[in-house]
Amino acid sequence: MKRRFLTGLATAAMLTSVAVPVTNNMFLSNQAVEASATSDAFLSKVSLQAQKTSKKYGVYASLMLAQAALESGGGTSTLSTQANNFFGMKATGWTGATYSVKTAEQDGNGKTYYIVAPFRKYISYQASFDDYGLKMRTTLDNYGG
Numbered sequence: 362m363k364r365r366f367l368t369g370l371a372t373a374a375m376l377t378s379v380a381v382p383v384t385n386n387m388f389l390s391n392q393a394v395e396a397s398a399t400s401d402a403f404l405s406k407v408s409l410q411a412q413k414t415s416k417k418y419g420v421y422a423s424l425m426l427a428q429a430a431l432e433s434g435g436g437t438s439t440l441s442t443q444a445n446n447f448f449g450m451k452a453t454g455w456t457g458a459t460y461s462v463k464t465a466e467q468d469g470n471g472k473t474y475y476i477v478a479p480f481r482k483y484i485s486y487q488a489s490f491d492d493y494g495l496k497m498r499t500t501l502d503n504y505g506g
Contacts, residue, residue, distance in 0.1 A: 403436040407447065410490040418494035425490060425497075444482035448493045452479040 407429060411422035432449040433441035440446045444460035452459045459479040467473055483489040 400430070400435055403430060406436060407486055407490070410486045413487065414490040414494035417491065418498040420494045420497045425493060428493070429490075440480055444480060445486055445489045446480050446483060447486070447489050450481045450489075450492060450496070452481050455479075455481050458482040458484075 404426060408422070408426065411425045411429075414420065414425060415422040429436075429447035432438075433447045436442070436447065440449065440460065440462055446460065458481075460482040461477050461479050463475055464478050464480075465473050465475055481489075481492065483492065
């Protein structure tokens with residue numbers, strides 16, 4: 362189990378890394394080093410929550426880490442810093458606290474428009490990961506996964 366988690370963590374780190382030009386294929390730019398450090402810091406900050414949720418709901422920690430990194434900009438989005446919402450979970454059908462933020466939507470023709478929408482606000486990182494794990498588990502169960 363520990364080996365599977367470490368493999369998943371390495372996969373998540375790879376998925377969340379930023380590709381940048383490398384000078385002479387030998388030296389990384391400062392931007393790449395900073396992006397790598399930011400990615401590592403984010404993964405260190407939330408990997409424990411992903412592990413706990415993985416055990417509770419049977420959802421791969423690597424999947425949650427990659428999704429959280431993508432949706433929250435590596436934990437830097439306003440939604441993640443102000444509402445502990447790492448997965449962009451909207452508040453539809455939600456009875457808990459909310460946080461409203463401007464978000465891009467698309468109509469049936471693919472045209473982008475913007476609205477202010479309520480999103481779920483969590484009391485902790487763990488609450489965000491647990492809600493996502495529950496959503497993934499119940500979605501998989503409903504589709505025979």
